[in-house]
Amino acid sequence: MAEGSTRGGRSTAGPLVLAVIFLAVLGAGAGFSLGTLARDGHTTAISSSGPPPTGSDRTPVSTPPATDGTPSASASAVRCLAHTEQQAGAAPLIQLLYLHTKDSEVWICRSTDGTLYYQGHKGQPGGTLTEGSTALFLNTVEREGGNGYVATNTSPADGHVTKYHVTSQRLIIEDTVTGGREIQPAV
Template structure:
């Protein structure tokens, strides 16, 4: 006889055994339900189920605005115009053409006995110099030369030459400069400056 042999009838064991099986099934189902609702986190969950998923906020970058390919030009006029409409000389170099004689020339013309009120008769610009032919109210002609670029300050004897011996000639004007070294002549037309040096050489500067 084994240790499980007793005098109780076999049918008497079936009832309690069935109850035990049912209880185990109920307990197993309850544990499975709890695990499913806590996300299988070993009992650390709050039982409220998984929280909402927070997606990172993406900040949309503004599209690049195309920059118009517009050339930029720096203002660089040689001459400007006042509100009164009178052209005035500026200090900046540029490609403008004057409509009045330089104040430098007006001052020297008065010192030479001019009646004043100079007006511009001809202006010529070359790569190396510029020339003004001016006339006062009595018709007297004056030559003003400048060796350099427009916009520079005129300094007589350094980069400027003022002459009073001027006459109309050859479709333009002839200015003569008499010095102790000899005579230099300047023939000025709308398209060139011809310089006859005292040594006999000739230099021609084309207008630009």
């Protein structure tokens, strides 16, 4: 036997093997957890702080690259809400940005043809989206700067224009008639 291979008449191989197995299991668990966090927390094309996908309407999909300069979604991109897809009459819609503020939620979504959509929700995550009451869907969305979007809502009744400037850090609601601005930072 090699020197140091026994201790007081007992072999050290057993405890050594157990320690190696324990460390391997611990490392595999940590790797799995970090991989899951990376997949669920960072699946959008633009850095966002959106909730991880839940339910059948938030399934990963593969999409072709965008043609409008919008960063393309990865193979594990997150689908937008089923409500938003119904409003757009298009599926799948890929979530490019999610913003949660104290008062609202905003999603910026892109269809496979590159069309951008804005879905606003007045309320907290998980609340019901009712267009005209707690939700606002717009298909008049453009890129703004390097990391933002602007959605324009024109009232059919009087032509009043409200713009929604969205980044991962804030929502700015701009009344173009009065010049008023409401700033809602991300939480």
